[in-house]
Amino acid sequence: MESPRPDNNPVGNLTPFRIAVGYVVIGGCWFLVTDEVINRLVSIPVHLLFARTVIFIVVTAVPLYYLVNRLATDLFRSNGELRESTARANIYLDSAVEGIVSVDDHGNILSANPAAQQLFGYSRGELVGQPIEILIPERLTSRHRSHRAQYFEAPRSRRMGLGLDLFGKRKNGSEFPVEVSLSFVQTDKGRLAVAFVTDITERRALEREARRGQTLAALGLVAAGIVHEINTPIGIISSRAEFLLTEADDSGLGSDFREGLEVIHRNALRVGRITQGLLNLARQEHKAWSSLNINDVVENVLLLIAKQMSKDGIRIETALDPAIPRVNGDLTAIEDVMINLFVNARDAMPGGGTIKIKTEIAGNPPGGVRIIVADQGAGVRSEQIPRLFDPFFSTKDKGLGVGLWLTRRIVAEHQGTIDVKSELGKGTQFFVVLPTNWDSGR
Amino acid sequence: VSLLMNLAKEKILIVDDETDFLDTYSRILSRLGFVSLTAQDAPSAIELIERQRPSLVVTDLSLPIGDGFQVARRARAQVPPIPVIIVTAYHTPQIAKKAHQEGATSYLPKPFTNHDLIEAIRRAVSHPAA
Numbered sequence: 001m002e003s004p005r006p007d008n009n010p011v012g013n014l015t016p017f018r019i020a021v022g023y024v025v026i027g028g029c030w031f032l033v034t035d036e037v038i039n040r041l042v043s044i045p046v047h048l049l050f051a052r053t054v055i056f057i058v059v060t061a062v063p064l065y066y067l068v069n070r071l072a073t074d075l076f077r078s079n080g081e082l083r084e085s086t087a088r089a090n091i092y093l094d095s096a097v098e099g100i101v102s103v104d105d106h107g108n109i110l111s112a113n114p115a116a117q118q119l120f121g122y123s124r125g126e127l128v129g130q131p132i133e134i135l136i137p138e139r140l141t142s143r144h145r146s147h148r149a150q151y152f153e154a155p156r157s158r159r160m161g162l163g164l165d166l167f168g169k170r171k172n173g174s175e176f177p178v179e180v181s182l183s184f185v186q187t188d189k190g191r192l193a194v195a196f197v198t199d200i201t202e203r204r205a206l207e208r209e210a211r212r213g214q215t216l217a218a219l220g221l222v223a224a225g226i227v228h229e230i231n232t233p234i235g236i237i238s239s240r241a242e243f244l245l246t247e248a249d250d251s252g253l254g255s256d257f258r259e260g261l262e263v264i265h266r267n268a269l270r271v272g273r274i275t276q277g278l279l280n281l282a283r284q285e286h287k288a289w290s291s292l293n294i295n296d297v298v299e300n301v302l303l304l305i306a307k308q309m310s311k312d313g314i315r316i317e318t319a320l321d322p323a324i325p326r327v328n329g330d331l332t333a334i335e336d337v338m339i340n341l342f343v344n345a346r347d348a349m350p351g352g353g354t355i356k357i358k359t360e361i362a363g364n365p366p367g368g369v370r371i372i373v374a375d376q377g378a379g380v381r382s383e384q385i386p387r388l389f390d391p392f393f394s395t396k397d398k399g400l401g402v403g404l405w406l407t408r409r410i411v412a413e414h415q416g417t418i419d420v421k422s423e424l425g426k427g428t429q430f431f432v433v434l435p436t437n438w439d440s441g442r
Numbered sequence: 443v444s445l446l447m448n449l450a451k452e453k454i455l456i457v458d459d460e461t462d463f464l465d466t467y468s469r470i471l472s473r474l475g476f477v478s479l480t481a482q483d484a485p486s487a488i489e490l491i492e493r494q495r496p497s498l499v500v501t502d503l504s505l506p507i508g509d510g511f512q513v514a515r516r517a518r519a520q521v522p523p524i525p526v527i528i529v530t531a532y533h534t535p536q537i538a539k540k541a542h543q544e545g546a547t548s549y550l551p552k553p554f555t556n557h558d559l560i561e562a563i564r565r566a567v568s569h570p571a572a
Binding site: 228229233234 | 473532555556
């Protein structure tokens with residue numbers, strides 16, 4: 001901080017000088033008048049009296065000038081310091097990221113910094129004089145009032161509501177999670193509580209994301225354990241079926257048996273692929289990327305499941321646009337996505353119905369392929385839609401709840417998106433968009 | 443397969459703790475003309491390696507006594523070394539690397555197809571020293 005110097009101090013230079021001059025004039029007049037009176041009573045030569053007066057006044061005026069100058073300088077300096085420290089405090093308050101609100105012991109807001117105004121959606125000056133409870137959701141205000149009274153009885157610096165979830169209320173009524181630390185100041189007008197408020201919406205979201213990540217990691221471990229247990233028996237089933245198929249030719253088994261063995265073999269291989277897919281998700285293994293024509297993938301998957309579908313009373317209508325671009329993808333993974341969506345659509349219609357499968361160019365300008373799978377089932381309640389992709393969430397009685405979770409993971413690994421629209425009683429539509437022109441980096 | 447037929451009556455040792463696994467692959471290998479020996483743990487596998495001198499060992503990694511790496515080491519220590527195919531349900535890149543370091547000729551994560559196995563056997567017996 002720069003201290004003010006007397007020589008460029010208007011108070012220090014002019015005022016003391018004026019006071020000294022005033023002193024000279026007034027003192028001079030006074031002495032001249034009194035000298036006149038004295039001279040009338042006692043006869044002293046006039047010039048001696050005059051000289052004495054002039055010398056006295058001039059000699060006392062000089063220390064007076066310096067004394068006043070000194071006092072004025074001190075006054076100016078402390079004034080400046082006060083101004084400066086107030087300005088500095090305001091800089092801290094104005095630039096603080098935290099909302100800072102001071103409150104008197106009646107709960108009225110005395111000040112709120114710009115961050116607090118912004119946080120709670122108020123404009124400048126609107127908060128001062130308001131009760132602090134306007135910043136708190138109604139359901140919490142009575143609790144807050146009693147806490148506030150207790151705080152003013154024994155104030156100390158601390159975090160507010162340790163272990164509690166605290167919420168702030170904006171001017172528009174919306175709520176947001178906050179963290180508050182409390183402090184207090186004793187002034188000559190009484191005690192003030194000062195609250196430092198931080199919006200922790202983002203932190204909460206990150207925490208949720210982290211918890212979700214941990215859940216998924218734990219889930220991955222569980223999945224890996226299950227997959228390892230399945231690998232041996234499913235290997236035995238597929239190998240044994242394959243072996244029996246080679247024997248079948250020699251032993252003259254009927255075509256029904258042969259077909260049955262083929263179904264067992266094919267599906268055992270599929271289980272192997274699915275479990276491997278689960279493992280891949282658990283440990284993000286390298287995929288076999290290639291350029292895919294999604295129409296071919298859809299048709300191949302349909303070949304695999306068409307027979308079963310028609311047995312279940314499911315009709316499949318396709319509208320595959322031959323002009324769709326090729327996408328970069330892992331064939332097995334994309335097949336799993338299709339199988340999951342088709343099987344889900346079938347399961348949504350236990351009494352049979354039609355599955356409509358459509359492919360088209362997505363985006364404008366074209367940047368990928370959109371695959372739409374629509375069923376005519378009962379639909380999904382709107383509150384369930386956000387949870388559809390959660391692991392172990394299922395709307396089916398016997399669903400494990402990993403199908404759509406797996407599907408979304410695969411689509412995300414392909415930089416794609418999956419969306420769902422559902423109408424109760426009319427059916428559900430899944431929209432998968434797989435972009436072209438992206439580098440899988442492998 | 444024709445190469446495999448030429449190896450008729452060669453002995454292959456299969457080591458796994460699952461009897462269904464042993465039974466299935468014994469049948470498949472017999473069908474291809476091999477004589478299959480089976481063991482369910484490392485000590486009995488090692489005894490068979492030393493007494494019967496099989497032309498090839500196919501071993502699982504997790505065994506109730508010992509593990510597949512012990513079996514592989516003992517097979518590789520024979521003169522001449524016996525080729526080894528390691529199979530495992532607990533596939534990780536680290537295990538694949540270790541299998542290679544232990545001298546396994548091939549490494550097959552479960553589940554594998556019969557074709558995968560036959561390919562691996564063909565490679566192992568055609569380059570037994572590899």
